[in-house]
Amino acid sequence: MIGTAAMPEAEAITFRNVSKVFGGVHALDAVDFSVGAGEVHCLAGENGCGKSTLIKIITGVYQPEAGAQMQLFGQALPQITPTLARKAGIAVIWQDLALFAEMTVAENIAFETMLGNRPRRVNYAAMRAKAQAALDRLDVTLDLDARLGTLPIAQRQVVAIARALVSDARLIFMDEPTASLTQSETDALLAVVRTLSMRGVAVVFVSHRLAEVLEISARVTVLRDGKLVGVYPTAGMTQSRLTELMTGKTFDQVVAARDTLANPVVLQVENLSRRGEFADVSFSLRAGEVLGLTGLIGAGRTELGHALFGMTRPDAGVLHLNGRPVSLRSNREAVAQGIAYVSEDRLALGLIQPQSIADNTVLSVLRKVTGRTGLLAADRQRDLVAHWIAELAVKIGQPEDAVSTLSGGNQQRVVLAKWLATEPKVLILDSPTVGVDVGARAGIFRIVRALADKGLAILLISDEVTEAHMNADRILHMAGGRIVGEYDPRQTSIAALEAAVYA
Amino acid sequence: MTVLYTRLARAFGAEVPGLLGFLALVLVVFGIMAPNFLTAANFGSIAFQLPELGILTLAMLIPIISGGFNLAIIYTANMAGLTLAFVLNLYGGPEAGVLPFVFGSVLAIGVGAASGAVMGLVIAYIGAHPILVSLAMMIFLRGLGEFLTKGGDISGFPPYLAVLGHGSVLGVPVPLILFGVCAVVWHVLLTRTRHGFAARMIGSNIRATTYAGIHTKRTLTLIYTLSGVMCAVAGILMLARFNSVRVGHGEALLLVTVLACFLGGVDPFGGFGRVVPVVIALVVLQVLSSGLNLLGANQHLSTAVWGLFLIAVMVLRWGAGRYRQRKPGKG
Numbered sequence: 067m068i069g070t071a072a073m074p075e076a077e078a079i080t081f082r083n084v085s086k087v088f089g090g091v092h093a094l095d096a097v098d099f100s101v102g103a104g105e106v107h108c109l110a111g112e113n114g115c116g117k118s119t120l121i122k123i124i125t126g127v128y129q130p131e132a133g134a135q136m137q138l139f140g141q142a143l144p145q146i147t148p149t150l151a152r153k154a155g156i157a158v159i160w161q162d163l164a165l166f167a168e169m170t171v172a173e174n175i176a177f178e179t180m181l182g183n184r185p186r187r188v189n190y191a192a193m194r195a196k197a198q199a200a201l202d203r204l205d206v207t208l209d210l211d212a213r214l215g216t217l218p219i220a221q222r223q224v225v226a227i228a229r230a231l232v233s234d235a236r237l238i239f240m241d242e243p244t245a246s247l248t249q250s251e252t253d254a255l256l257a258v259v260r261t262l263s264m265r266g267v268a269v270v271f272v273s274h275r276l277a278e279v280l281e282i283s284a285r286v287t288v289l290r291d292g293k294l295v296g297v298y299p300t301a302g303m304t305q306s307r308l309t310e311l312m313t314g315k316t317f318d319q320v321v322a323a324r325d326t327l328a329n330p331v332v333l334q335v336e337n338l339s340r341r342g343e344f345a346d347v348s349f350s351l352r353a354g355e356v357l358g359l360t361g362l363i364g365a366g367r368t369e370l371g372h373a374l375f376g377m378t379r380p381d382a383g384v385l386h387l388n389g390r391p392v393s394l395r396s397n398r399e400a401v402a403q404g405i406a407y408v409s410e411d412r413l414a415l416g417l418i419q420p421q422s423i424a425d426n427t428v429l430s431v432l433r434k435v436t437g438r439t440g441l442l443a444a445d446r447q448r449d450l451v452a453h454w455i456a457e458l459a460v461k462i463g464q465p466e467d468a469v470s471t472l473s474g475g476n477q478q479r480v481v482l483a484k485w486l487a488t489e490p491k492v493l494i495l496d497s498p499t500v501g502v503d504v505g506a507r508a509g510i511f512r513i514v515r516a517l518a519d520k521g522l523a524i525l526l527i528s529d530e531v532t533e534a535h536m537n538a539d540r541i542l543h544m545a546g547g548r549i550v551g552e553y554d555p556r557q558t559s560i561a562a563l564e565a566a567v568y569a
Numbered sequence: 570m571t572v573l574y575t576r577l578a579r580a581f582g583a584e585v586p587g588l589l590g591f592l593a594l595v596l597v598v599f600g601i602m603a604p605n606f607l608t609a610a611n612f613g614s615i616a617f618q619l620p621e622l623g624i625l626t627l628a629m630l631i632p633i634i635s636g637g638f639n640l641a642i643i644y645t646a647n648m649a650g651l652t653l654a655f656v657l658n659l660y661g662g663p664e665a666g667v668l669p670f671v672f673g674s675v676l677a678i679g680v681g682a683a684s685g686a687v688m689g690l691v692i693a694y695i696g697a698h699p700i701l702v703s704l705a706m707m708i709f710l711r712g713l714g715e716f717l718t719k720g721g722d723i724s725g726f727p728p729y730l731a732v733l734g735h736g737s738v739l740g741v742p743v744p745l746i747l748f749g750v751c752a753v754v755w756h757v758l759l760t761r762t763r764h765g766f767a768a769r770m771i772g773s774n775i776r777a778t779t780y781a782g783i784h785t786k787r788t789l790t791l792i793y794t795l796s797g798v799m800c801a802v803a804g805i806l807m808l809a810r811f812n813s814v815r816v817g818h819g820e821a822l823l824l825v826t827v828l829a830c831f832l833g834g835v836d837p838f839g840g841f842g843r844v845v846p847v848v849i850a851l852v853v854l855q856v857l858s859s860g861l862n863l864l865g866a867n868q869h870l871s872t873a874v875w876g877l878f879l880i881a882v883m884v885l886r887w888g889a890g891r892y893r894q895r896k897p898g899k900g
Binding site for chain 1: 757760761762763766767769770773774776777778779780781782783784840841
């Protein structure tokens with residue numbers, strides 16, 4: 067059992083009755099928020115619940131509506147500016163970290179101490195000393211001269227934390243810090259946070275991944291639709307209870323698995339290998355089946371997905387599609403053969419964010435919306451887009467709006483629409499709920515289940531064991547590039563599966 | 570009024586109503602200030618000057634929409650013109666018949682296409698930056714052209730070419746008709762064909778476009794090839810207009826084509842851009858310069874005014890963007 071931080075004695079920050087209105091909409095409505103000195107606190111809520119707005123008010127980026135009471139470290143303030151918040155010791159580490167990839171670790175940590183109003187020479191020795199001192203306070207060893215771009219995300223995060231310490235932060239907000247970390251990296255990060263907490267630095271996690279939240283925080287503040295739901299001690303809090311609080315709905319955590327072994331095999335994979343990525347992978351995927359593929363990041367799951375989609379070519383092994391051997395030279399051939407791939411990186415690969423919802427939807431089926439003249443037919447495009455938006459219940463304004471204006475869940479529905487329009491036989495879903503709210507996830511999986519019921523063969527790649535357990539008919543466990551186990555969710559508990567995967 | 574605005578914006582692009590307003594303003598101001606501005610003669614001269622710049626701008630437009638650039642447009646046009654000139658000279662210069670002209674034009678278009686295809690292949694398959702690739706092509710073509718012509722002009726073409734350069738059909742200048750046809754073809758290409766669609770998507774995010782199953786390498790190659798073809802058309806027109814070919818002819822137009830694209834609302838980072846607003850932007854530029862000319866201003870001053878105009882348009886767009894954001898419903 068990992069110890070949780072003690073309940074706070076002194077308050078680091080206290081905010082009362084904070085409201086913020088944008089264009090007549092209450093982004094925040096009379097919210098109270100406080101964090102104790104050295105406390106590890108969690109700020110939980112779905113996208114759009116007001117988390118970011120609250121952080122921006124605390125850091126002085128936004129000004130709250132009249133009537134708010136604000137206290138930083140015991141000092142009541144009528145107004146907070148970004149400079150004031152920084153001087154008081156409040157730091158935010160956003161998800162993108164805002165570091166310089168071309169600069170060294172030492173420069174990234176301590177460059178701000180070298181900034182000033184007058185030009186002067188950079189004192190590299192002092193900069194290194196400051197950087198080293200900050201890392202020492204975290205009990206972490208890093209090469210000060212390594213270029214940041216060469217480090218894994220987990221170590222970059224440590225650099226970002228050290229940078230906050232250099233400017234004497236006493237309260238650090240961390241936005242989705244564990245989103246792209248493996249379990250062991252997450253554990254290392256949590257250890258750093260615990261060290262911070264012991265030294266009196268408060269940390270506020272802003273997170274979607276709930277299990278970690280419960281593990282390390284003393285208290286959870288839950289926001290929903292700009293309103294405060296409540297502040298709860300984490301002792302006795304369960305994951306499902308927290309989900310209910312965030313969404314205001316109850317979710318039945320029932321295993322959806324059914325017996326699909328009698329269904330015909332659609333995709334047969336035999337001894338597929340690709341040097342440095344995966345080796346000797348064999349499995350069969352049946353019509354109407356949701357086959358879970360889980361394992362840690364780096365286990366080769368996404369690499370396998372890429373090979374099945376023809377993005378890379380395996381060194382050895384055979385693929386059979388509906389009994390016929392296929393060799394995929396590109397993802398265009400995979401699409402033509404009826405294989406669709408929903409990328410884990412929706413922002414960079416899944417959708418073309420600045421382009422319209424309509425254009426994103428028809429992109430993979432341009433031939434289908436081409437008329438007899440060989441030109442794209444506007445009416446066919448419109449009909450196809452309207453059909454899929456209705457079919458998948460995507461909530462949009464206008465089909466001409468940029469896809470980036472949609473929430474994560476609705477964006478993922480557009481990705482699904484794009485691929486379903488190709489009428490695939492095999493659908494590969496790579497971490498389909500990354501960046502999707504808890505409430506919207508259930509909707510995505512309802513669609514997945516309905517597609518399986520219509521006979522689509524679905525490979526569900528997920529690093530969230532719970533997600534695979536609840537939604538797959540069978541689960542394959544991948545580690546070190548190999549399939550190391552197969553589980554039936556009806557006969558294996560989540561705990562047993564987690565123990566196997568995180569071992 | 571609002572209905573007209575939304576209709577225009579939807580059919581031809583959000584930039585169109587604003588640009589038409591600008592055009593009207595420029596026409597009114599010069600109409601008052603310069604007595605012989607609103608005359609058939611003046612508009613006739615505008616109509617003859619516009620097409621070269623216009624066709625070259627079309628050649629620049631699609632690479633920019635695909636997130637790239639084509640610095641080699643002028644020298645590709647020159648090289649295509651040279652090709653035609655060589656063929657005509659081979660068949661007797663001023664005495665050459667129509668058939669050599671047709672043959673030479675096809676060859677010229679082939680040269681333009683080849684120049685574009687080479688750039689496209691290198692950009693698509695090697696992943697080199699379009700600015701570098703087209704810069705290399707530009708320098709290569711300039712050197713090659715100067716070597717072939719020894720730095721001089723080639724002239725002495727058959728008289729019937731004057732019809733293409735200076736003739737009119739039913740009062741409409743032939744060059745303008747040619748430009749009109751090219752613009753319509755480009756509009757259809759960009760809005761109604763799979764490659765045009767893919768070009769826009771590539772401009773926004775080439776990796777995501779590849780993941781969606783689009784043959785992005787082939788499309789990129791085609792984009793630069795078509796750009797080269799359009800350059801060749803411009804090169805043939807320039808030959809007919811000036812009755813001579815010289816390497817470096819029209820050099821000053823290179824950056825003006827970029828200016829016209831951005832005035833026409835083409836996204837400098839790729840992904841967005843339409844033909845109609847770019848054509849209107851071209852008309853505005855040409856009207857501005859001819860108006861200033863009639864007022865007795867120096868040619869250099871009109872270039873300066875073009876620069877100011879682009880800055881003004883950027884400021885106005887920024888203002889319009891802020892105004893739109895302030896409107897309720899966004900937060």
